[in-house]
Amino acid sequence: MxxxxxxxxxxxxxxxxxxxxxxxxxxxxxxxxxxxxxxxxxxxxxxxxxxxxxxxxxxxxxxxxxxxxxxxxxxxxxxxxxxxxxxxxxxxxxxxxxxxxxxxxxxxxxxxxxxxxxxxxxxxxxxxxxxGCGGFGGDRGPSTPERGEEVADRSLQVPTFPTQAALYRLLGDRHHMHIDPDAAQAAGQPGPFLHGLCSLASVTLPLAAELGAHPADLTTLEGRFAAPVFPGDVLDVSVQPRDSSARFEVTADGRPAITGGSAAFG
CATH class of the missing domain: 3.10.129.10 (Hotdog Thioesterase)
Known part of the structure:
Protein backbone atom coordinates (compact mmCIF):
# COMPACT_ATOMS: atom_id res chain seq x y z
CA MET A 1 0.00 0.00 0.00
CA GLY A 132 -5.63 -3.42 7.35
CA CYS A 133 -6.25 0.08 5.96
CA GLY A 134 -8.31 1.52 8.80
CA GLY A 135 -7.36 3.17 12.05
CA PHE A 136 -6.38 6.54 10.55
CA GLY A 137 -8.89 8.51 12.64
CA GLY A 138 -11.34 9.20 9.86
CA ASP A 139 -15.12 9.23 9.65
CA ARG A 140 -16.69 5.80 10.00
CA GLY A 141 -19.22 6.68 7.34
CA PRO A 142 -22.86 5.64 7.14
CA SER A 143 -23.84 2.53 9.03
CA THR A 144 -25.37 -0.44 7.29
CA PRO A 145 -29.17 -0.13 7.50
CA GLU A 146 -30.85 -2.78 9.60
CA ARG A 147 -32.87 -5.31 7.68
CA GLY A 148 -36.56 -4.54 7.83
CA GLU A 149 -39.21 -6.75 9.35
CA GLU A 150 -41.29 -6.88 6.18
CA VAL A 151 -42.04 -10.34 4.90
CA ALA A 152 -41.21 -10.90 1.26
CA ASP A 153 -44.29 -11.05 -0.93
CA ARG A 154 -42.66 -13.16 -3.61
CA SER A 155 -39.72 -15.45 -4.13
CA LEU A 156 -37.71 -16.24 -7.23
CA GLN A 157 -35.14 -18.87 -8.06
CA VAL A 158 -32.33 -17.78 -10.36
CA PRO A 159 -29.99 -20.53 -11.57
CA THR A 160 -26.35 -19.86 -12.29
CA PHE A 161 -24.37 -22.12 -14.61
CA PRO A 162 -20.99 -23.85 -14.27
CA THR A 163 -19.19 -21.81 -16.94
CA GLN A 164 -20.68 -18.46 -15.91
CA ALA A 165 -17.62 -17.02 -14.12
CA ALA A 166 -15.35 -18.13 -16.97
CA LEU A 167 -17.63 -16.37 -19.45
CA TYR A 168 -18.24 -13.21 -17.41
CA ARG A 169 -14.55 -12.55 -16.79
CA LEU A 170 -14.01 -12.08 -20.53
CA LEU A 171 -15.94 -8.82 -20.21
CA GLY A 172 -13.31 -7.05 -18.11
CA ASP A 173 -12.89 -8.39 -14.58
CA ARG A 174 -10.15 -10.98 -15.06
CA HIS A 175 -9.12 -11.37 -11.43
CA HIS A 176 -7.66 -14.85 -11.11
CA MET A 177 -9.83 -15.93 -8.18
CA HIS A 178 -12.79 -16.29 -10.57
CA ILE A 179 -11.05 -18.89 -12.76
CA ASP A 180 -7.95 -20.31 -11.02
CA PRO A 181 -8.56 -22.73 -8.10
CA ASP A 182 -5.21 -21.85 -6.52
CA ALA A 183 -6.01 -18.14 -6.55
CA ALA A 184 -9.47 -18.78 -5.13
CA GLN A 185 -8.03 -20.87 -2.30
CA ALA A 186 -5.46 -18.15 -1.57
CA ALA A 187 -8.43 -15.81 -1.18
CA GLY A 188 -9.96 -18.18 1.36
CA GLN A 189 -12.52 -19.85 -0.91
CA PRO A 190 -12.80 -23.53 -1.83
CA GLY A 191 -12.80 -22.79 -5.55
CA PRO A 192 -13.40 -20.14 -8.21
CA PHE A 193 -16.46 -18.05 -7.45
CA LEU A 194 -18.80 -15.87 -9.42
CA HIS A 195 -18.25 -12.13 -9.70
CA GLY A 196 -20.56 -10.24 -7.36
CA LEU A 197 -21.59 -7.96 -10.20
CA CYS A 198 -22.59 -10.97 -12.26
CA SER A 199 -24.80 -12.31 -9.47
CA LEU A 200 -26.35 -8.89 -8.95
CA ALA A 201 -27.04 -8.35 -12.64
CA SER A 202 -28.41 -11.88 -13.05
CA VAL A 203 -31.12 -11.12 -10.51
CA THR A 204 -32.35 -8.07 -12.44
CA LEU A 205 -33.62 -10.09 -15.42
CA PRO A 206 -36.19 -12.26 -13.58
CA LEU A 207 -36.90 -9.39 -11.19
CA ALA A 208 -37.91 -7.17 -14.11
CA ALA A 209 -40.16 -9.93 -15.45
CA GLU A 210 -41.77 -10.31 -12.02
CA LEU A 211 -42.53 -6.57 -11.96
CA GLY A 212 -43.82 -6.50 -15.54
CA ALA A 213 -40.86 -4.41 -16.67
CA HIS A 214 -38.07 -4.82 -19.20
CA PRO A 215 -34.56 -5.36 -17.77
CA ALA A 216 -33.17 -2.69 -20.12
CA ASP A 217 -35.45 -0.16 -18.38
CA LEU A 218 -33.49 -0.42 -15.12
CA THR A 219 -32.96 3.04 -13.57
CA THR A 220 -31.30 2.30 -10.21
CA LEU A 221 -29.67 -0.72 -8.63
CA GLU A 222 -27.97 -1.34 -5.31
CA GLY A 223 -26.74 -4.32 -3.32
CA ARG A 224 -24.21 -5.39 -0.68
CA PHE A 225 -22.17 -8.54 -1.20
CA ALA A 226 -22.35 -10.76 1.87
CA ALA A 227 -20.89 -14.07 0.68
CA PRO A 228 -19.56 -15.60 -2.52
CA VAL A 229 -21.72 -17.38 -5.07
CA PHE A 230 -20.24 -20.39 -6.84
CA PRO A 231 -21.01 -21.22 -10.47
CA GLY A 232 -23.91 -23.66 -10.52
CA ASP A 233 -25.52 -22.31 -7.33
CA VAL A 234 -29.21 -21.50 -7.39
CA LEU A 235 -29.96 -18.00 -6.12
CA ASP A 236 -33.03 -17.76 -3.90
CA VAL A 237 -34.38 -14.22 -4.16
CA SER A 238 -36.95 -12.85 -1.71
CA VAL A 239 -38.74 -9.85 -3.18
CA GLN A 240 -40.74 -6.98 -1.70
CA PRO A 241 -42.29 -5.33 -4.80
CA ARG A 242 -43.38 -1.71 -4.83
CA ASP A 243 -44.98 -0.86 -8.18
CA SER A 244 -42.04 -0.64 -10.62
CA SER A 245 -39.38 -1.12 -7.95
CA ALA A 246 -38.47 -3.73 -5.37
CA ARG A 247 -36.30 -4.51 -2.43
CA PHE A 248 -34.69 -7.91 -2.45
CA GLU A 249 -32.36 -10.27 -0.58
CA VAL A 250 -30.43 -13.12 -2.17
CA THR A 251 -29.29 -16.36 -0.58
CA ALA A 252 -27.21 -19.14 -2.11
CA ASP A 253 -26.94 -22.58 -0.56
CA GLY A 254 -28.69 -21.21 2.52
CA ARG A 255 -26.26 -18.33 3.16
CA PRO A 256 -26.91 -14.61 2.52
CA ALA A 257 -25.20 -13.63 -0.73
CA ILE A 258 -26.62 -10.15 -1.52
CA THR A 259 -28.27 -8.04 1.15
CA GLY A 260 -29.96 -4.65 1.07
CA GLY A 261 -30.81 -5.09 -2.60
CA SER A 262 -33.01 -2.59 -4.40
CA ALA A 263 -33.87 -2.01 -8.02
CA ALA A 264 -36.19 0.32 -9.93
CA PHE A 265 -37.35 0.26 -13.52
CA GLY A 266 -38.58 3.23 -15.55
Whole structure:
Protein backbone atom coordinates (compact mmCIF):
# COMPACT_ATOMS: atom_id res chain seq x y z
CA MET A 1 0.00 0.00 0.00
CA UNK A 2 1.10 3.56 -0.66
CA UNK A 3 0.61 6.04 2.24
CA UNK A 4 -2.38 6.23 4.58
CA UNK A 5 -5.86 5.48 3.37
CA UNK A 6 -7.09 9.02 4.05
CA UNK A 7 -4.59 10.38 1.53
CA UNK A 8 -6.80 8.94 -1.21
CA UNK A 9 -9.90 10.96 -0.29
CA UNK A 10 -10.78 13.13 -3.28
CA UNK A 11 -8.16 11.45 -5.47
CA UNK A 12 -8.89 11.75 -9.19
CA UNK A 13 -8.46 8.54 -11.17
CA UNK A 14 -8.58 10.30 -14.51
CA UNK A 15 -10.55 9.91 -17.69
CA UNK A 16 -10.99 6.72 -19.66
CA UNK A 17 -12.63 6.28 -23.06
CA UNK A 18 -14.84 3.22 -23.26
CA UNK A 19 -15.37 1.46 -26.58
CA UNK A 20 -17.47 -1.59 -27.36
CA UNK A 21 -19.58 -3.11 -30.11
CA UNK A 22 -22.82 -5.05 -30.33
CA UNK A 23 -21.00 -8.34 -29.88
CA UNK A 24 -19.73 -7.24 -26.45
CA UNK A 25 -23.21 -6.18 -25.32
CA UNK A 26 -24.68 -9.50 -26.47
CA UNK A 27 -21.92 -11.50 -24.80
CA UNK A 28 -22.64 -9.61 -21.59
CA UNK A 29 -26.36 -10.41 -21.76
CA UNK A 30 -25.60 -14.11 -22.21
CA UNK A 31 -23.14 -14.01 -19.31
CA UNK A 32 -25.77 -12.69 -16.91
CA UNK A 33 -28.43 -15.21 -17.87
CA UNK A 34 -30.23 -13.99 -21.00
CA UNK A 35 -31.58 -16.81 -23.12
CA UNK A 36 -31.36 -17.37 -26.85
CA UNK A 37 -35.05 -16.41 -27.13
CA UNK A 38 -34.48 -13.00 -25.48
CA UNK A 39 -34.01 -11.51 -28.92
CA UNK A 40 -33.95 -7.88 -27.84
CA UNK A 41 -30.94 -8.71 -25.63
CA UNK A 42 -29.02 -11.16 -27.83
CA UNK A 43 -29.94 -10.32 -31.45
CA UNK A 44 -28.28 -7.28 -33.00
CA UNK A 45 -31.31 -6.37 -35.14
CA UNK A 46 -33.43 -5.77 -32.02
CA UNK A 47 -30.72 -5.08 -29.45
CA UNK A 48 -31.34 -3.19 -26.24
CA UNK A 49 -28.25 -2.99 -24.04
CA UNK A 50 -28.61 -4.00 -20.41
CA UNK A 51 -27.78 -1.01 -18.16
CA UNK A 52 -25.70 -3.23 -15.86
CA UNK A 53 -23.26 -3.65 -18.76
CA UNK A 54 -21.97 -0.26 -17.56
CA UNK A 55 -20.48 -1.97 -14.52
CA UNK A 56 -18.11 -4.05 -16.61
CA UNK A 57 -17.24 -1.07 -18.80
CA UNK A 58 -16.29 0.97 -15.71
CA UNK A 59 -14.28 -1.78 -14.00
CA UNK A 60 -11.11 0.08 -15.00
CA UNK A 61 -11.61 2.55 -12.13
CA UNK A 62 -11.43 0.28 -9.05
CA UNK A 63 -8.69 -1.69 -10.79
CA UNK A 64 -6.73 1.53 -11.30
CA UNK A 65 -7.06 2.45 -7.62
CA UNK A 66 -5.83 -0.98 -6.54
CA UNK A 67 -2.91 -0.89 -8.96
CA UNK A 68 -1.94 2.53 -7.60
CA UNK A 69 -1.35 0.96 -4.18
CA UNK A 70 -4.35 2.26 -2.23
CA UNK A 71 -5.01 -1.21 -0.79
CA UNK A 72 -3.81 -4.79 -0.96
CA UNK A 73 -5.59 -6.26 -3.97
CA UNK A 74 -5.10 -9.81 -2.67
CA UNK A 75 -7.24 -9.19 0.44
CA UNK A 76 -9.59 -6.34 -0.54
CA UNK A 77 -13.14 -7.38 -1.46
CA UNK A 78 -16.03 -5.77 -3.28
CA UNK A 79 -18.37 -4.66 -0.52
CA UNK A 80 -21.29 -3.08 -2.34
CA UNK A 81 -22.37 -1.52 -5.61
CA UNK A 82 -24.67 1.27 -6.73
CA UNK A 83 -25.77 2.18 -10.24
CA UNK A 84 -27.76 5.18 -11.39
CA UNK A 85 -28.81 5.11 -15.04
CA UNK A 86 -28.93 8.51 -16.75
CA UNK A 87 -29.59 7.43 -20.34
CA UNK A 88 -29.75 4.18 -22.34
CA UNK A 89 -26.39 2.78 -23.37
CA UNK A 90 -25.90 2.86 -27.15
CA UNK A 91 -25.69 -0.43 -29.02
CA UNK A 92 -22.05 0.29 -29.80
CA UNK A 93 -19.62 3.18 -29.84
CA UNK A 94 -17.27 5.14 -27.60
CA UNK A 95 -17.75 7.58 -24.74
CA UNK A 96 -15.72 9.10 -21.93
CA UNK A 97 -15.86 8.21 -18.25
CA UNK A 98 -14.20 9.98 -15.34
CA UNK A 99 -13.53 8.48 -11.92
CA UNK A 100 -12.60 9.64 -8.44
CA UNK A 101 -12.45 8.51 -4.82
CA UNK A 102 -15.08 10.67 -3.09
CA UNK A 103 -14.85 8.94 0.30
CA UNK A 104 -12.63 6.66 2.35
CA UNK A 105 -14.39 5.46 5.49
CA UNK A 106 -12.46 4.36 8.58
CA UNK A 107 -13.87 1.12 9.98
CA UNK A 108 -11.10 0.53 12.50
CA UNK A 109 -9.30 -2.56 11.29
CA UNK A 110 -10.35 -1.87 7.72
CA UNK A 111 -11.21 0.99 5.40
CA UNK A 112 -13.89 1.31 2.77
CA UNK A 113 -12.86 3.06 -0.43
CA UNK A 114 -15.64 4.50 -2.55
CA UNK A 115 -14.89 4.71 -6.25
CA UNK A 116 -17.30 6.74 -8.37
CA UNK A 117 -17.38 6.55 -12.16
CA UNK A 118 -19.40 9.12 -14.08
CA UNK A 119 -20.46 9.44 -17.71
CA UNK A 120 -23.33 10.80 -19.77
CA UNK A 121 -25.04 7.43 -19.39
CA UNK A 122 -24.54 6.37 -15.78
CA UNK A 123 -23.03 6.96 -12.37
CA UNK A 124 -21.57 3.80 -10.82
CA UNK A 125 -20.15 3.60 -7.30
CA UNK A 126 -18.04 0.79 -5.91
CA UNK A 127 -17.40 0.26 -2.20
CA UNK A 128 -14.16 -1.67 -1.67
CA UNK A 129 -13.60 -3.20 1.78
CA UNK A 130 -9.86 -3.16 2.48
CA UNK A 131 -8.61 -4.98 5.62
CA GLY A 132 -5.63 -3.42 7.35
CA CYS A 133 -6.25 0.08 5.96
CA GLY A 134 -8.31 1.52 8.80
CA GLY A 135 -7.36 3.17 12.05
CA PHE A 136 -6.38 6.54 10.55
CA GLY A 137 -8.89 8.51 12.64
CA GLY A 138 -11.34 9.20 9.86
CA ASP A 139 -15.12 9.23 9.65
CA ARG A 140 -16.69 5.80 10.00
CA GLY A 141 -19.22 6.68 7.34
CA PRO A 142 -22.86 5.64 7.14
CA SER A 143 -23.84 2.53 9.03
CA THR A 144 -25.37 -0.44 7.29
CA PRO A 145 -29.17 -0.13 7.50
CA GLU A 146 -30.85 -2.78 9.60
CA ARG A 147 -32.87 -5.31 7.68
CA GLY A 148 -36.56 -4.54 7.83
CA GLU A 149 -39.21 -6.75 9.35
CA GLU A 150 -41.29 -6.88 6.18
CA VAL A 151 -42.04 -10.34 4.90
CA ALA A 152 -41.21 -10.90 1.26
CA ASP A 153 -44.29 -11.05 -0.93
CA ARG A 154 -42.66 -13.16 -3.61
CA SER A 155 -39.72 -15.45 -4.13
CA LEU A 156 -37.71 -16.24 -7.23
CA GLN A 157 -35.14 -18.87 -8.06
CA VAL A 158 -32.33 -17.78 -10.36
CA PRO A 159 -29.99 -20.53 -11.57
CA THR A 160 -26.35 -19.86 -12.29
CA PHE A 161 -24.37 -22.12 -14.61
CA PRO A 162 -20.99 -23.85 -14.27
CA THR A 163 -19.19 -21.81 -16.94
CA GLN A 164 -20.68 -18.46 -15.91
CA ALA A 165 -17.62 -17.02 -14.12
CA ALA A 166 -15.35 -18.13 -16.97
CA LEU A 167 -17.63 -16.37 -19.45
CA TYR A 168 -18.24 -13.21 -17.41
CA ARG A 169 -14.55 -12.55 -16.79
CA LEU A 170 -14.01 -12.08 -20.53
CA LEU A 171 -15.94 -8.82 -20.21
CA GLY A 172 -13.31 -7.05 -18.11
CA ASP A 173 -12.89 -8.39 -14.58
CA ARG A 174 -10.15 -10.98 -15.06
CA HIS A 175 -9.12 -11.37 -11.43
CA HIS A 176 -7.66 -14.85 -11.11
CA MET A 177 -9.83 -15.93 -8.18
CA HIS A 178 -12.79 -16.29 -10.57
CA ILE A 179 -11.05 -18.89 -12.76
CA ASP A 180 -7.95 -20.31 -11.02
CA PRO A 181 -8.56 -22.73 -8.10
CA ASP A 182 -5.21 -21.85 -6.52
CA ALA A 183 -6.01 -18.14 -6.55
CA ALA A 184 -9.47 -18.78 -5.13
CA GLN A 185 -8.03 -20.87 -2.30
CA ALA A 186 -5.46 -18.15 -1.57
CA ALA A 187 -8.43 -15.81 -1.18
CA GLY A 188 -9.96 -18.18 1.36
CA GLN A 189 -12.52 -19.85 -0.91
CA PRO A 190 -12.80 -23.53 -1.83
CA GLY A 191 -12.80 -22.79 -5.55
CA PRO A 192 -13.40 -20.14 -8.21
CA PHE A 193 -16.46 -18.05 -7.45
CA LEU A 194 -18.80 -15.87 -9.42
CA HIS A 195 -18.25 -12.13 -9.70
CA GLY A 196 -20.56 -10.24 -7.36
CA LEU A 197 -21.59 -7.96 -10.20
CA CYS A 198 -22.59 -10.97 -12.26
CA SER A 199 -24.80 -12.31 -9.47
CA LEU A 200 -26.35 -8.89 -8.95
CA ALA A 201 -27.04 -8.35 -12.64
CA SER A 202 -28.41 -11.88 -13.05
CA VAL A 203 -31.12 -11.12 -10.51
CA THR A 204 -32.35 -8.07 -12.44
CA LEU A 205 -33.62 -10.09 -15.42
CA PRO A 206 -36.19 -12.26 -13.58
CA LEU A 207 -36.90 -9.39 -11.19
CA ALA A 208 -37.91 -7.17 -14.11
CA ALA A 209 -40.16 -9.93 -15.45
CA GLU A 210 -41.77 -10.31 -12.02
CA LEU A 211 -42.53 -6.57 -11.96
CA GLY A 212 -43.82 -6.50 -15.54
CA ALA A 213 -40.86 -4.41 -16.67
CA HIS A 214 -38.07 -4.82 -19.20
CA PRO A 215 -34.56 -5.36 -17.77
CA ALA A 216 -33.17 -2.69 -20.12
CA ASP A 217 -35.45 -0.16 -18.38
CA LEU A 218 -33.49 -0.42 -15.12
CA THR A 219 -32.96 3.04 -13.57
CA THR A 220 -31.30 2.30 -10.21
CA LEU A 221 -29.67 -0.72 -8.63
CA GLU A 222 -27.97 -1.34 -5.31
CA GLY A 223 -26.74 -4.32 -3.32
CA ARG A 224 -24.21 -5.39 -0.68
CA PHE A 225 -22.17 -8.54 -1.20
CA ALA A 226 -22.35 -10.76 1.87
CA ALA A 227 -20.89 -14.07 0.68
CA PRO A 228 -19.56 -15.60 -2.52
CA VAL A 229 -21.72 -17.38 -5.07
CA PHE A 230 -20.24 -20.39 -6.84
CA PRO A 231 -21.01 -21.22 -10.47
CA GLY A 232 -23.91 -23.66 -10.52
CA ASP A 233 -25.52 -22.31 -7.33
CA VAL A 234 -29.21 -21.50 -7.39
CA LEU A 235 -29.96 -18.00 -6.12
CA ASP A 236 -33.03 -17.76 -3.90
CA VAL A 237 -34.38 -14.22 -4.16
CA SER A 238 -36.95 -12.85 -1.71
CA VAL A 239 -38.74 -9.85 -3.18
CA GLN A 240 -40.74 -6.98 -1.70
CA PRO A 241 -42.29 -5.33 -4.80
CA ARG A 242 -43.38 -1.71 -4.83
CA ASP A 243 -44.98 -0.86 -8.18
CA SER A 244 -42.04 -0.64 -10.62
CA SER A 245 -39.38 -1.12 -7.95
CA ALA A 246 -38.47 -3.73 -5.37
CA ARG A 247 -36.30 -4.51 -2.43
CA PHE A 248 -34.69 -7.91 -2.45
CA GLU A 249 -32.36 -10.27 -0.58
CA VAL A 250 -30.43 -13.12 -2.17
CA THR A 251 -29.29 -16.36 -0.58
CA ALA A 252 -27.21 -19.14 -2.11
CA ASP A 253 -26.94 -22.58 -0.56
CA GLY A 254 -28.69 -21.21 2.52
CA ARG A 255 -26.26 -18.33 3.16
CA PRO A 256 -26.91 -14.61 2.52
CA ALA A 257 -25.20 -13.63 -0.73
CA ILE A 258 -26.62 -10.15 -1.52
CA THR A 259 -28.27 -8.04 1.15
CA GLY A 260 -29.96 -4.65 1.07
CA GLY A 261 -30.81 -5.09 -2.60
CA SER A 262 -33.01 -2.59 -4.40
CA ALA A 263 -33.87 -2.01 -8.02
CA ALA A 264 -36.19 0.32 -9.93
CA PHE A 265 -37.35 0.26 -13.52
CA GLY A 266 -38.58 3.23 -15.55
Missing amino acids: TGNADEWIGHELGKHTISYDERDAILYALAVGAGADDLDLVFEDRLRVLPTFALTLAQWAPDTLGSAGAFDTSTAVHGSQRLQVLAPLPRSGSFDTVASVPHVWDKGRAAIFEVAVESDYFVATWSIFAP
